[in-house]
Amino acid sequence: MKEDNKQQALRELCLGVDIFPEEVLTWIAGENLWNIWVPKKYGGLEFTLTEGLLKLQELARIDGSLGWTVTLCSGANYFIGNLEPETAAQIFKTSKPTILGGSGGVFGTAEKIGDDYKISGTWRYATGANYLTHFTLNAEIYENGKALLNEDGSPKIRSFILPKNDVKIVEDWNTMGLKASVTHSFEVKNVFVPKRFSFIYNEFYQPQDIFKIPFSVFADLTLWVNYVGMAQHFLKEARSFTSKNILENLEKCIALSQDEISAYSKTIEDEIAAGNKIFDSYSEEIHSSASNSVKNLSKDFIEIYPSLGVKASRNGHPLNQVFCDYFTATQHHIFTK
Numbered sequence: 001m002k003e004d005n006k007q008q009a010l011r012e013l014c015l016g017v018d019i020f021p022e023e024v025l026t027w028i029a030g031e032n033l034w035n036i037w038v039p040k041k042y043g044g045l046e047f048t049l050t051e052g053l054l055k056l057q058e059l060a061r062i063d064g065s066l067g068w069t070v071t072l073c074s075g076a077n078y079f080i081g082n083l084e085p086e087t088a089a090q091i092f093k094t095s096k097p098t099i100l101g102g103s104g105g106v107f108g109t110a111e112k113i114g115d116d117y118k119i120s121g122t123w124r125y126a127t128g129a130n131y132l133t134h135f136t137l138n139a140e141i142y143e144n145g146k147a148l149l150n151e152d153g154s155p156k157i158r159s160f161i162l163p164k165n166d167v168k169i170v171e172d173w174n175t176m177g178l179k180a181s182v183t184h185s186f187e188v189k190n191v192f193v194p195k196r197f198s199f200i201y202n203e204f205y206q207p208q209d210i211f212k213i214p215f216s217v218f219a220d221l222t223l224w225v226n227y228v229g230m231a232q233h234f235l236k237e238a239r240s241f242t243s244k245n246i247l248e249n250l251e252k253c254i255a256l257s258q259d260e261i262s263a264y265s266k267t268i269e270d271e272i273a274a275g276n277k278i279f280d281s282y283s284e285e286i287h288s289s290a291s292n293s294v295k296n297l298s299k300d301f302i303e304i305y306p307s308l309g310v311k312a313s314r315n316g317h318p319l320n321q322v323f324c325d326y327f328t329a330t331q332h333h334i335f336t337k
Contacts, residue, residue: 007062014063016316018179019130024066029097033059033070037078037210042092044077049210049218050265053225060229061236064325065180067226072127072181075222076100076136079161081211082199088206091134091161101128102136106157108188110139112148115195117141119160122170122187129184135167136160137188160198166191177324209272217268217283221261223334224290228257230326231297234304237319242307250300257293264289291335298330 013024028034036052038044047055056074060067077100080088092098108121123137141148141156148156170185204211210218231254238247264286268278305312305323312319330336 007058010062010066011318014066014180015318015321019182020065020069020180025131028066028070032097034074034077034097034099035092036070036074038080038092039206039208042080042088044080044092046208047210049213049221049269050262052210053221053261053265056222057225057229057232060226061232062229063180064226064230064233064322064329065178067229068178068325068329069128069131069181071222071226073099073101073131075219076102078210078218079136079159079199081204081206081208082159082201083161084196084205087196096133098134099128099132100134100136100161101132102126103186104138106138106140106155108137108139110141110158110160110193110198111145112141112143113192117158117160117193117195117198119162119188119191119193122185124185125183126169126186127181127183129169129171129173129186130182132164134164135162135186135188137162158198158200160193162188162191162193162197166193175328177321177326177328209269212272213268214278214283217278217286219334220283220287220290221264223332224257224293225261226329227294227297227326227335228254228261230322230329231257231301234301234319234322234326237322238304238308238312241309241312241319242304246304246307250297250304253293253296253300257297260289260293287335294330294335298327301326 010024013021032045035044036047036055040046056067056071059070079100080092103123103126105124107123108119110117110119119139121139126135136159138157138159141158150156166188168187170187172185173183201215231250235247235250235254271278301323308319311317314320
């Protein structure tokens with residue numbers, strides 16, 4: 001079966017569903033896509049930045065929820081680089097796929113008790129909640145009932161990994177799009193977690209170049225390709241419904257975005273290979289470019305949509321789904337601050 005046929009079959013399986021069917025999850029696991037950033041010694045694909053971005057864009061082009069879910073969950077599996085090797089092996093060297101996911105917000109507390117932490121809180125927006133084996137979260141650190149502070153007076157924050165049995169999923173993801181991403185909330189009540197199952201962003205134990213990329217840059221690029229991939233899907237579907245000239249601006253915006261992503265990815269890989277640091281000014285440039293790209297893609301979507309007709313607005317139609325997926329994705333805070 002040709003690759004296009006495989007992609008179309010996946011797209012059909014994802015169309016109109018609130019949760020991925022087992023066939024889709026089996027395919028993701030079979031392709032080892034949860035582990036695109038995980039080192040080979042832990043059973044991962046160990047993709048370079050460029051390889052991973054191309055794969056994530058391809059998945060988003062197939063289906064918005066598919067790309068978004070694999071991006072966020074493989075992005076959580078990326079935290080293997082922040083874990084001590086013994087802990088990484090315990091979590092990832094298992095007979096079944098390890099799937100991490102969670103919340104980037106600080107919605108709870110971790111009371112330090114000896115070398116352990118007692119965690120409580122409710123965290124929102126855990127993409128892939130129903131598919132996960134482990135949940136990640138950020139918490140404010142307390143000791144003896146008092147918040148611990150950094151030297152600048154800000155609260156101390158630490159990140160934790162909990163097995164799914166230690167959390168309660170709160171099924172509150174009720175949105176117009178990205179439905180199968182099942183981005184639910186989850187609760188944790190007085191769960192004790194050993195220190196070895198915690199980590200700090202940008203402190204790495206693995207040698208691969210992918211872990212030398214500032215996390216903010218990694219997040220910007222991996223999410224950016226999702227918007228571009230969904231835009232490509234929208235463009236493909238829209239060609240059957242409207243004239244070519246109406247689609248020209250979107251085509252140009254997609255091409256420009258792809259060129260920018262490719263250039264940034266290559267520069268980052270080259271700089272890291274040369275032993276150079278990615279400076280804050282370059283990180284800010286990438287973020288600005290990504291934000292402007294998403295803003296322009298959104299404008300083009302809105303300009304095109306009125307010309308597509310009622311059929312494109314019907315529930316269950318691919319154009320309606322990709323439109324809803326895309327604009328649900330734009331509600332992520334990363335490019336809208």
